[in-house]
Every structure is written in C-alpha cells, then in structure tokens.
Amino acid sequence: MNKIEPRTLPGFMELLPKDQIMFNKMKEKIQKSYEKFGFLPIDTPIIEMSEVLLAKAGGETEKQIYEFQKGDNNLALRFDLTVPLAKYVAQYYNELSFPFRRYQIGKVYRGERPQKGRFREFYQCDIDIIGDGELSIINDAEIPKIIYNTIKELGFDNFTICINNRKILNGLFKELEQEENSIEIMRIIDKLEKIGKEKVIQELAKVNVPEDAINKIIEFIQIQGSTDEKLQKLEQLNIQNDIFKTGVEELKEVIKYIRIFGLPEENFRVDLTIARGLDYYTGTVYETFLNEYRSLGSVCSGGRYENLAEYYTDRKLPGVGVSIGLTRLFYKLNELQAIKEEQKSISKVLVVSMVEDMTKPIEVATFLRENNIPTEVYIGNKKIKAKFKYADRLQIPFVIVIGEDEITNNVVTLKNMETGEQETLKIEDLKAKL
Amino acid sequence: MNKIEPRTLPGFMELLPKDQIMFNKMKEKIQKSYEKFGFLPIDTPIIEMSEVLLAKAGGETEKQIYEFQKGDNNLALRFDLTVPLAKYVAQYYNELSFPFRRYQIGKVYRGERPQKGRFREFYQCDIDIIGDGELSIINDAEIPKIIYNTIKELGFDNFTICINNRKILNGLFKELEQEENSIEIMRIIDKLEKIGKEKVIQELAKVNVPEDAINKIIEFIQIQGSTDEKLQKLEQLNIQNDIFKTGVEELKEVIKYIRIFGLPEENFRVDLTIARGLDYYTGTVYETFLNEYRSLGSVCSGGRYENLAEYYTDRKLPGVGVSIGLTRLFYKLNELQAIKEEQKSISKVLVVSMVEDMTKPIEVATFLRENNIPTEVYIGNKKIKAKFKYADRLQIPFVIVIGEDEITNNVVTLKNMETGEQETLKIEDLKAKL
Numbered sequence: 001m002n003k004i005e006p007r008t009l010p011g012f013m014e015l016l017p018k019d020q021i022m023f024n025k026m027k028e029k030i031q032k033s034y035e036k037f038g039f040l041p042i043d044t045p046i047i048e049m050s051e052v053l054l055a056k057a058g059g060e061t062e063k064q065i066y067e068f069q070k071g072d073n074n075l076a077l078r079f080d081l082t083v084p085l086a087k088y089v090a091q092y093y094n095e096l097s098f099p100f101r102r103y104q105i106g107k108v109y110r111g112e113r114p115q116k117g118r119f120r121e122f123y124q125c126d127i128d129i130i131g132d133g134e135l136s137i138i139n140d141a142e143i144p145k146i147i148y149n150t151i152k153e154l155g156f157d158n159f160t161i162c163i164n165n166r167k168i169l170n171g172l173f174k175e176l177e178q179e180e181n182s183i184e185i186m187r188i189i190d191k192l193e194k195i196g197k198e199k200v201i202q203e204l205a206k207v208n209v210p211e212d213a214i215n216k217i218i219e220f221i222q223i224q225g226s227t228d229e230k231l232q233k234l235e236q237l238n239i240q241n242d243i244f245k246t247g248v249e250e251l252k253e254v255i256k257y258i259r260i261f262g263l264p265e266e267n268f269r270v271d272l273t274i275a276r277g278l279d280y281y282t283g284t285v286y287e288t289f290l291n292e293y294r295s296l297g298s299v300c301s302g303g304r305y306e307n308l309a310e311y312y313t314d315r316k317l318p319g320v321g322v323s324i325g326l327t328r329l330f331y332k333l334n335e336l337q338a339i340k341e342e343q344k345s346i347s348k349v350l351v352v353s354m355v356e357d358m359t360k361p362i363e364v365a366t367f368l369r370e371n372n373i374p375t376e377v378y379i380g381n382k383k384i385k386a387k388f389k390y391a392d393r394l395q396i397p398f399v400i401v402i403g404e405d406e407i408t409n410n411v412v413t414l415k416n417m418e419t420g421e422q423e424t425l426k427i428e429d430l431k432a433k434l
Numbered sequence: 435m436n437k438i439e440p441r442t443l444p445g446f447m448e449l450l451p452k453d454q455i456m457f458n459k460m461k462e463k464i465q466k467s468y469e470k471f472g473f474l475p476i477d478t479p480i481i482e483m484s485e486v487l488l489a490k491a492g493g494e495t496e497k498q499i500y501e502f503q504k505g506d507n508n509l510a511l512r513f514d515l516t517v518p519l520a521k522y523v524a525q526y527y528n529e530l531s532f533p534f535r536r537y538q539i540g541k542v543y544r545g546e547r548p549q550k551g552r553f554r555e556f557y558q559c560d561i562d563i564i565g566d567g568e569l570s571i572i573n574d575a576e577i578p579k580i581i582y583n584t585i586k587e588l589g590f591d592n593f594t595i596c597i598n599n600r601k602i603l604n605g606l607f608k609e610l611e612q613e614e615n616s617i618e619i620m621r622i623i624d625k626l627e628k629i630g631k632e633k634v635i636q637e638l639a640k641v642n643v644p645e646d647a648i649n650k651i652i653e654f655i656q657i658q659g660s661t662d663e664k665l666q667k668l669e670q671l672n673i674q675n676d677i678f679k680t681g682v683e684e685l686k687e688v689i690k691y692i693r694i695f696g697l698p699e700e701n702f703r704v705d706l707t708i709a710r711g712l713d714y715y716t717g718t719v720y721e722t723f724l725n726e727y728r729s730l731g732s733v734c735s736g737g738r739y740e741n742l743a744e745y746y747t748d749r750k751l752p753g754v755g756v757s758i759g760l761t762r763l764f765y766k767l768n769e770l771q772a773i774k775e776e777q778k779s780i781s782k783v784l785v786v787s788m789v790e791d792m793t794k795p796i797e798v799a800t801f802l803r804e805n806n807i808p809t810e811v812y813i814g815n816k817k818i819k820a821k822f823k824y825a826d827r828l829q830i831p832f833v834i835v836i837g838e839d840e841i842t843n844n845v846v847t848l849k850n851m852e853t854g855e856q857e858t859l860k861i862e863d864l865k866a867k868l
Contacts, residue, residue, distance in 0.1 A: 003746055003747060003748070004745055004746055005746070006525040006747070007483070007486060008479060008482070009483060009509070014477075014478055015476070016530075017474035020475045024475050035780050035808050036806070036808050037809070037810065038808055039780065040454070040455070041455060041780070042448075043449065044442075045443060045446040045447075045448060046480065046541065049443060055438040066504055068503075070500055075443070086440075087442075091441065095450055096451075097824050099814060101810065111505070121479050121481065131814070134814075136813045142813070257792070260792065260793050260797070311438055312437055312440040313437060314437070347472035358572060358691070358694065359694050362694050363694070363696075369470050369583070374469050374470050375472060379533065379573055379576070380569075
C-alpha cells in the first residue's frame with residue numbers, strides 16, 4: 001500500500017507527552033486560579049456563522065480568518081474568545097446574572113504567516129467581568145490581583161503588572177489637539193522602550209505632530225518615580241481637559257483598590273506609555289512582564305471596554321478582562337527551560353513483574369489506584385532492564401518489582417527511581433510511602 | 435447601527451454556565467480516571483491536511499467532513515481522535531515508549547444532518563494502548579476495568595460492560611461460508627435487541643443467507659447463561675475453525691484477567707451479538723450500557739484492532755481502546771436529569787457588603803482565596819436583596835454579610851443558603867467552617 005507521510009501543518013503545535021503534561025499542568029493552574037476568583041466557565045463552539053463572527057472584524061484580522069462553506073452556510077473559525085463572549089452575552093442575556101464573571105480557555109485560529117513561536121492554532125485563557133449598563137471601577141482593581149495569583153501559581157515571583165488608563169492618553173491628545181493623530185501617536189509611544197526617546201520624537205514629527213505637542217508628549221511619557229509620585233506628577237501637568245481628569249481619577253481609584261486587594265507594590269506599576277494598540281479599550285489597560293524574560297513581551301494583557309456587544313444588541317455592556325496566550329507562552333518558556341513544573345509523569349508508580357503470572361502485580365496496581373495513586377502495570381514480555389528503561393523514559397518516579405520472593409513473602413520491592421534507593425514493604429504500607 | 439442577530443449554529447452545543455459546570459466536572463472526572471491508569475495526554479490539532487486526515491476515510495464519514503482550502507492547502511477538521519492518534523504514533527514513533535498508553539479529550543467535527551441529541555461538534559474522550567509489533571491480550575482485560583472506574587466516578591453503579599470477540603463471529607461466518615456476507619450479517623445481528631429474533635431471521639434471509647446457516651447463527655446468538663456457561667457453550671458448538679477457536683481462547687483469557695483486575699461480575703457480561711458495526715475491530719470489542727438508561731445506547735465503546743497506522747507506516751502497531759462521546763452523553767443525561775453532580779457553582783462563598791467601604795469584604799475574600807476557597811465579592815451598588823438573589827441564581831452555597839456591626843466587632847455573618855442558617859464568626863474561624 002502507498003503510505004501517506006504523517007505530518008502536522010506548519011504553525012500548529014503538537015507536543016510529545018512529556019511536554020503535553022507540562023502544558024496541561026499550566027492550563028490547569030490557570031483554570032484553578034480563575035475559579036478561585038469565582039469565574040464561571042463557558043465553552044463556545046469553535047465554528048460560528050461568518051456573519052456573526054465577523055460582525056466587527058476588519059483589516060488585518062479578517063485576512064487571517066479561516067473561512068469556508070459547508071452546505072449553504074458561510075462558516076468561520078473563532079479568532080479570539082472575545083467575539084464569542086459578546087455573542088454569548090447578547091444571546092443569553094436574560095438567563096445570565098450580572099456582573100457576569102466568565103472564563104474561557106480554548107483554541108483559536110489565525111492564519112498568520114508561520115514563523116518560529118507564532119501559531120495558527122493557539123490556546124487563549126480569558127477572564128472578563130461584564131456589567132449590565134454599568135460596572136464598578138473596583139473590578140478594574142481586582143483583575144491585577146487575579147493576574148498576580150495566576151502568574152504566581154505558574155511558579156513566577158519576579159513579574160510586573162503595568163497599569164495605565166486610556167482616558168489619560170486620550171485626554172492628553174485632546175488637550176494637544178492631536179485627537180486625529182491619536183492612534184498613530186499611541187502606536188509610536190508604545191514603542192518607547194524598544195526604540196528609545198529620540199526615535200519616538202523623530203517618528204512623531206514624521207506624522208506631523210507639532211513641536212510643542214511633541215514636547216508635552218515626551219514630558220508626559222517620561223514621568224518617573226513611585227506609583228504615588230507618578231499620580232501626583234500627572235495632576236501637576238495641570239491639564240484641565242475632562243477626559244484626562246477622569247482618567248487620572250480612575251487610575252487613582254484603581255491603585256487605591258489594588259492595594260486593598262493586597263497586591264504587593266513590587267508586582268505592579270503605573271506605566272503611562274502602554275496603550276494596548278487597539279482602539280478597543282477605553283479605560284484601564286494592563287500588560288504583564290516576567291522580568292527575567294522580558295523578551296517574551298506581555299504575557300497577560302487586557303483592559304476595560306465601554307461596550308462588549310454593540311454589534312449584537314443595544315444594551316450597554318461594559319467590561320474588563322485579560323487574556324493569556326498560553327500556546328506561545330508555553331513554547332517560549334519551554335525553549336528557555338523556564339517552566340517551573342515539578343510533575344513530569346502521569347503515573348506515580350510502574351509495577352513490573354519478574355514472573356509470568358500477572359495476578360499479584362495487577363492486585364498491587366488495583367490497590368494503589370483505589371488509593372488514588374496513578375499507577376501503570378507493565379504488561380508485556382520484556383526483560384526487566386527494558387521495563388526499567390520504560391519507567392525511566394516516562395520519568396515515572398517509583399517502580400514496584402514483584403518476583404517470586406515477593407510473592408512468597410507477600411511483600412513488594414519499591415525502588416525510588418531518582419535516588420536509586422530500594423526497600424521491601426508490605427502492600428498496605430505502600431500507601432503511606434507514596 | 436444595524437445589529438446582527440447573535441446565534442449559534444444548529445448542531446453545536448453551547449451551555450449556560452450552570453450546565454457548563456456540570457459538563458466540565460464530568461470531563462474532569464473522566465480525565466482523572468484515565469490518568470489514574472497511567473495514560474499520557476496528547477492534544478493534536480483540530481485542523482489537519484486533508485490528505486493526511488482522509489488517508490483512510492471513505493463513504494459516509496467522508497461526506498460529513500468539514501473540508502476547506504486556506505492558501506494552497508486542502509485542510510480538514512478531525513472527525514475522530516483515532517486518525518490523529520495513528521498519525522501521531524507513526525510521526526513520533528522514535529520518541530515514544532511502547533506500549534504507548536495515551537488519552538485524548540477533545541472536540542471533533544461531523545457535518546451530520548442536525549437532529550435532537552446529535553451534534554456536529556462534540557467531545558470524544560479516548561484511551562488507547564498501542565503496542566510495537568505486538569500487544570498482550572491482558573491489555574484487553576484492563577480496558578473494562580478502566581471503563582468501570584470511569585463510569586463509577588461519573589456516579590453510576592448500575593451498568594453493564596458487554597464484551598465479545600470479533601474472531602468468534604468471523605470464525606463462525608467462515609465455518610458457514612458466509613464470509614462475504616459477514617459485514618451485512620453483523621449489521622443485522624447487532625440489531626437483535628432492537629428488532630427481535632424473527633426480524634433478524636427475515637433480514638438474514640433477505641441477504642441470501644441459507645437456512646441452515648441462519649439456524650446456526652440463531653443458535654449462536656441465543657447462547658445464554660452465566661459468563662462461564664456461555665464460554666462453555668461456545669466450545670460445545672464444536673466449530674473447528676481456527677479463527678473461531680482463537681476468538682474463544684482470547685475471550686476466555688480476557689475474562690480470566692478481567693476477574694484478576696477485580697471487575698465485579700454484575701458489571702460485565704459476554705454478549706456474542708455485539709460487533710461494533712465497523713470493519714475496523716479485529717478482536718475484543720466492548721459496549722457499555724447504563725441499565726437505567728438503556729435508551730442512550732452504548733456510552734463507552736471500542737475494541738482491539740490489528741493495525742493502527744497502516745496508512746502511514748509499514749510498522750505493525752496493534753492497539754486496543756475505547757471512547758466516550760461526552761457531548762451526547764451529557765446532553766441525554768441532563769435531559770433525563772440523571773447527572774450525579776453535587777457541585778453546582780464555582781464560588782463557594784459570595785461576600786456581600788452592606789457598607790460603602792469595600793475594604794473589609796475584599797480582605798475577607800482574600801483570606802478565603804488564600805485558603806483555597808473559591809470566593810467572589812459582590813461588587814456593585816445593589817440592594818442587599820439583589821445581592822442575595824445573585825447568590826441564589828448562581829447557586830453559591832454560602833453568603834458572608836459584612837455590615838457596620840460586623841466591622842465594629844471584627845466578625846462576619848455567614849449564611850448557609852441551603853438551610854437558611856446564619857451565624858456570626860471570627861474571620862479566622864471561617865476556614866474550618868467552610
């Protein structure tokens with residue numbers, strides 16, 4: 001028979017079991033962290049009607065979308081979890097309770113040009129809090145605490161959650177009569193860290209920002225100091241514009257509550273340059289950096305938006321949320337060998353037999369499983385060496401050996417694969433030992 | 435702005451959070467059960483190259499497949515988890531350890547005609563054990579124990595795992611010189627329970643099975659008695675055909691080891707009529723029925739196959755496995771209100787404040803979360819009644835109320851939402867109480 005070459009599409013991550021175990025553990029920790037804060041799960045379809053999914057899309061995003069026909073329907077694969085959330089909240093509005101706190105962890109699809117570390121199928125892990133008509137600013141302060149808890153759970157201590165408010169930027173641009181340029185300006189100042197102050201000035205001039213406006217922008221983005229000093233300096237800029245003032249007030253309120261939520265000072269800071277590129281966010285915005293791995297970029301980002309579902313409903317549904325791009329994060333951390341994961345195997349024990357009769361090995365495995373210890377029995381006629389090699393390759397931490405002596409004396413030999421230590425035990429003593 | 439009607443494609447299950455919680459719990463229990471037996475996780479892409487995915491497909495299945503073009507590539511969505519497993523094992527053969535025990539839980543896609551309880555996107559929960567060249571029959575006996583453990587974890591006690599061996603059927607057909615008719619005959623006898631003996635005889639006659647062959651088939655499928663009596667009667671049929679004899683030997687061996695694995699007699703039986711329709715299985719086959727909900731059909735099925743990946747590799751890779759169609763199972767059980775699920779909410783506690791200052795409520799929530807108790811703070815200016823209604827709708831079991839008295843006395847009021855009981859506690863005593 002002619003064989004087909006078994007292969008995976010470029011841009012699609014497919015892991016070997018040992019990496020999959022680590023990936024799943026990270027996913028599980030994120031989920032548990034979201035649940036600890038009382039977020040409800042939803043699981044929307046991966047396929048939606050194009051008309052519904054693309055109600056809002058346009059430009060770059062639309063080009064990347066997987067679209068196809070099936071029967072008479074134009075279908076598309078979801079490219080994020082926000083549009084499905086908007087659809088969901090509009091569709092089931094009457095059956096939901098607000099504020100609606102939901103998490104969703106699932107695969108999304110974008111036909112990007114394949115490059116190293118960029119994926120066409122990837123997991124997003126989203127949380128959002130949606131209000132019905134209004135949503136207290138205190139929610140904007142809870143989000144960083146959830147980010148904090150989640151990143152800690154993933155095993156990192158040295159990270160910074162950067163916080164800003166889009167109204168501050170918008171108000172500044174209004175004051176400087178640069179509103180029409182605002183998206184362009186934000187795009188440029190977002191690059192401050194990457195390209196430096198001089199280049200930012202050059203690029204701003206290139207898009208025809210007048211010199212005095214450039215000076216004010218530079219003065220603004222160079223505000224330094226502690227969180228409280230920054231807030232003070234913002235007020236000292238003496239910008240009378242209402243949007244700007246609202247932004248500063250909101251930011252102050254968010255910082256006040258962030259402290260009440262107990263977020264350590266070393267894990268957050270006000271960063272007036274972050275804008276989250278998109279036109280979508282209207283208030284608080286977040287980015288999160290692992291300080292030892294800055295090259296990863298932000299590992300958890302998001303913000304506050306005025307209106308989640310305006311393409312589907314007239315109801316005003318403001319929200320705030322963040323997302324972790326897990327596939328890319330895992331890929332990068334794994335490459336850097338920076339995943340803090342103790343568990344490397346599923347089974348805790350491999351039971352191997354030195355005799356033909358498998359009765360005893362199976363009984364021991366059954367006993368362990370009944371005591372919630374993941375256990376595998378090596379079934380197959382291999383030499384004992386091959387069986388140990390199997391345990392070794394799968395990084396199973398313990399091997400139980402059962403030979404004639406063990407059967408006669410009704411005991412087992414337990415080997416710790418890491419230390420090499422071996423001991424003989426009664427079966428009922430295994431539980432305490434493992 | 436013109437609104438787009440938010441809607442979900444027919445045949446795609448989308449749950450409200452309270453059902454999603456139950457669904458996720460079931461999924462988690464299945465996963466935990468598979469892991470207890472040492473199966474390794476894999477997570478293959480939902481999209482594959484058509485050429486790879488359809489190496490084997492044909493007929494009905496192929497018509498149902500979601501296929502489309504992206505750039506120059508012909509792509510398809512996976513329609514089961516077996517083909518991706520075959521691809522995976524062939525592709526990563528050198529990096530895997532055998533016997534390779536893997537589980538995969540994920541969505542698959544079939545464009546079936548939509549009808550109630552039939553889904554186009556649905557979860558499959560698969561386990562398979564793949565051997566390199568050979569695979570001990572003892573594995574065939576472990577599978578029913580895994581099914582048993584999994585169905586028990588889902589909260590059911592009254593179920594039967596039906597076991598057969600395809601070689602017995604194949605040998606019988608060879609003996610009766612009905613091999614060319616065998617798929618047709620198996621299709622018919624598979625319906626015995628549904629249509630009865632007389633109709634089976636009629637249908638067999640219709641496909642030109644001679645009368646004496648029909649008689650032997652009927653004699654065969656009517657073998658009754660205990661498991662051991664059935665095995666004995668099979669031998670007494672005195673069929674000298676080698677395939678038949680091998681089948682009986684294998685079945686006896688499987689039953690012997692099933693007992694060593696400790697599967698209770700009341701939870702399995704030999705059923706000589708099950709064939710799992712497909713041409714795919716070559717030895718042991720399984721079906722599982724919830725006896726109180728027979729209308730669901732088999733909730734966990736599978737069997738032994740000679741060669742997993744023959745379309746991709748010359749290596750012989752025999753395997754044995756089963757699958758649970760979780761989406762349909764959940765849908766049906768939910769409809770019957772037969773889901774044994776105690777957990778109905780994510781949060782265990784809702785903290786509500788009767789004062790404006792949220793400091794205390796947030797501190798209490800932080801304390802609970804640090805003690806791994808999923809907790810939500812109601813944030814928003816609603817009347818106390820609305821806050822309780824929120825807890826009620828989300829079925830959160832406990833509400834903590836914090837008013838001026840509580841703040842003054844440094845205590846909280848804890849209300850059990852089920853019993854209505856209320857008590858005043860110190861914060862540090864909450865942990866023991868919850």
